[in-house]
Amino acid sequence: MKRFIVGALAVMGALSLLSVAGLVLLLMLAAASKPSVPGTxxxxxxxxxxxxxxxxxxxxxxxxxxxxxxxxxxxxxxxxxxxxxxxxxxxxxxxxxxxxxxxxxxxxxxxxxxxxxxxxxxxxxxxxxxxxxxxxxxxxxxxxxxxxxxxxxxxxxGIAMETPFARDAFAKLGVQPRIGQRYEYKNAVNTYTEQGYTAAHREATEKFLGSLFGQLVRGIAEGRKLSEDEVKGLIDRxxxxxxxxxxxxxxxxxxxxxxxxxxxxxxxxxxxxxxxxxxxxxxTGGAREEGETVALVYGVGGIVRGKSESNPFGGEATFGAESVALALRKASEDKEVKAILFRVDSPGGSYVASDTVRREVQRAREKGKPVIVSMATYAASGGYFVSMGADKIVAQPGTLTGSIGVYGGKMVTADFWAKLGINFETISLGKDATLYSTDSDFTPEQQAKNDASLDRVYTDFTQKAAEGRHLPLEKLQAVARGRVWTGEDAKELGLVDELGGFPKALELVREAAKLPKDAKVHLQVFPRKKQPAEVIADILGGGEGDNSEDEGGAQVAALSPLIPALEQTRQMYRLGARLGLWGPPHGTLQAPLPETRW
Structure with missing residues (x-):
């Protein structure tokens, strides 16, 4: 009887293994046999x-x-x-x-x-x-x-731009903005320090909107075979x-x-x-695999020091200098890569982080790898800083670009807390230990130090921009001062080289890499795309095996049972966000507390 039971278990085990093997084979065949493309x-x-x-x-x-x-x-x-x-x-x-x-x-x-x-x-x-x-x-x-x-x-x-101004609200709350800017067109701080448009702010905004409006009218007129005056009349109706x-x-x-x-x-x-x-x-096979390899590196989101991060469910990202610099470095070291296409979509962020990425663009060029920047919706402040040293820059006519400037300081909140009956007391060692404390105002000497810091950043920005764009410093400074431009105006001012998108950028890539004009190119995204198990491991705090294929395989085996549940969670998160069950309420005005952003 014992031998019979053991034999039966052995047969059942063998059948189970065969069933699993058959299931795996069916899954592999299903994955390999994609539906065909209809003939018409x-x-x-x-x-x-x-x-x-x-x-x-x-x-x-x-x-x-x-x-x-x-x-x-x-x-x-x-x-x-x-x-x-x-x-x-x-x-x-x-x-x-x-x-x-x-x-x-x-x-x-x-x-x-x-x-x-x-x-x-x-x-x-x-x-x-x-x-x-x-x-x-x-x-x-x-x-x-x-x-x-x-x-x-x-x-x-038509188009409009609404700007909130909260100086009086901050005054009622007992909050005092102590923020410096370089220079009069660096208008992000005006939300905190003004109650309406300054002359410079209004001038820049009207110029920017005027350029966009002209582009829209021309495009609609061309597409519908109408005159521009007819289109403007229809807009007013x-x-x-x-x-x-x-x-x-x-x-x-x-x-x-x-x-x-x-x-x-x-x-x-x-x-x-x-x-x-x-x-x-x-x-049809996704990305084209044939042709010369061109690295595609994305720089998307607000620029921060450290690694890029994202909302694991929704996908919103930050532009981490360490991650983007690594991608540029890997691309420049890859012998198969003929050139780098750097796609930038960023309103700016950290000065130091931006300079980290700018340095890698410079190093890639020094290694003989041309770098072409393709600007998307935003390439302003830090977004422009990381781009300005490339071989060529391409922007769309409507790309918000430039804003060569800087602002920084702090919000003094002592009176606000006093209104709530809260008192902060500070014991500090070091003359300026409270330099950026929000509980105390700048002393005259501290204010001078903050101003000196802004001057240093602005000087560095304008000098490197002039060098990168091959412009006299005086000409560059005349279009800087923190002012934003459309891509259309930026081209006229020498801040970008060409207008267009991916096709125009690839045209310049071929030219810079000395490839034939009709040469096929394969865009390879750097860094490589992570496997699902690696993403889960990162979220759970175990994603340290990026360079080990064996470890990655072990992660897949260990975490694969979690994949269906996590996919359901992702769908629930997106549904909840659409219904407003979490996330900021609709209509909430969100403005980040001032920091050095440019």
Whole structure:
């Protein structure tokens, strides 16, 4: 009996192993057999939330679940589709295109797609309901045709910038801003120190908005074959109801979604099928693997010292100098890499952190690796500092760039705490131990030290900018003083070299790397993308094995049972955020406490 039981257990164990092996084999076969691309298809894209520049490698958003399309994904997919005979047309539902620079990147990509002889159609239920949709409509005008449903409107009302000023509120609270700025156009501090626009602040803001407005009007006029004066008149008449928008030639028809889908499929040909852009990229192999290797390094978010970090569920990122510098260093040391494309989308941050990254750009060039910067929505202050030493800089006309300046200081809160009946007493050793204490004001000598620090940073910034841009220092200083510019104006001033997005940047990459103009290039993201188990290990505090493939494999085996639960958690987090169950309440004014940001 004992031998029978042992034998039976052995057979059961063998069968279990065979079952597991069979399951693994089936999973491998399923993974290897991707669905095919239909022979006649319409490429489809839903722009119902702003596109990201990068899905951070250490976020669950990047590791699990459906891949969220990035700006680069859309550009690459349209480049592929333009040459793919199976793709007959493009259909995009436009709701939230993101900022002006992102809209311009997408407009360029759509125009290039259309130049191949293929049709692009934009549709939405309405352009704006209770709010402006100028940006969404601006993007739509790059398409052959625009449709809204009969009940929709075109809320083409222009652009505006609202700036909160809280000086009097701080005074009532007993908070005293003690912040210095270099110089009059470094207006981020005005929220704390003013109750309205200063002359310099108003001048810079009006110039910036005027440039953006001109770009929008020209783009809409070109796309809809109207004069600029006609577009301005329509903006002043908006919102326009559906029929009025049709009569004004702002849209090509009033159709519901099902009618638009039926129309584009019929025009594409018999048997045409719709395929989402992300699935098209996945089924056609994603990034192009052939060609010379060009490193793609992202610098996205506020610049901080140390490593890049992100919200593990939502994916919002910081631009960690240590992480980005490492990526640049690895790319410059890789013998296969011919050049580096540095994609920057940052409003600035730490001066020291920015200088860390600038140094790695310099070192990459010294090693013979050309560096081309492609600016996205923001490349201001520290975002410009990390870019200014590159071989060439490309920006979109609407990119917020420049802001060559600095501010810093502290908020004195002693009176605020006194109103609450709270008294702080300090015992300190060292003459200036309380230099940046918020419980005491600057002494005249401490104020002088803070001013000297700002002067040092500003001098360093302007000198390095002049050197990097090959401009006389006097000319550079004239366009600095903390002032922001659009990419369009920045090009005229010599702060950037060319206007455009990824395609223009890659054109300059080929030129700098001495490659043929039509040479194929393979964009390799640095650093490498982390595996799901590595992301989980990092979140749980065990991610120290980045350089060990064996350890990474052990992490996958140990943590794989957690993956389904964590994916559910991520979905719950995103749903809760959309419902407002956590995160800042809608409409909350958020302004970071002043620190040296530039």
């Amino acid at each position: 298809l319409v490429l489809e894209l839903e722009l119902n939330e702003p596109l990201l520049e990068q899905v951070p490698e250490d976020s669950l958003a990047g590791a699990f679940g459906p891949k969220r399309a990035t700006v680069r994904d859309v550009v690459e997919a349209l480049e592929k589709a333009a040459q793919d005979k199976r793709v007959k047309s493009l259909l995009v539902h436009i709701d939230q295109p993101g900022g002006v620079a992102v809209a311009q990147e997408l407009r360029d990509a759509v125009k290039a797609f259309r130049a191949s002889g293929k049709k692009a159609v934009a549709f939405t239920d309405t352009f704006g309901e209770g709010g402006s949709a100028t940006g969404a409509y601006y993007l739509a005008t790059a398409f052959d045709e625009i449709y809204i449903q009969p009940s929709g409107d075109v809320t083409l009302t 908006a919102p326009l109801l559906g029929q009025a928008a049709l009569e004004a030639k702002l849209v090509d028809g009033l159709l519901y979604r099902d009618e638009v889908l039926a129309k584009v499929k019929e025009e594409a040909g018999k048997g045409a099928q719709l395929l989402f852009l992300d699935k098209y990229l996945d089924r």
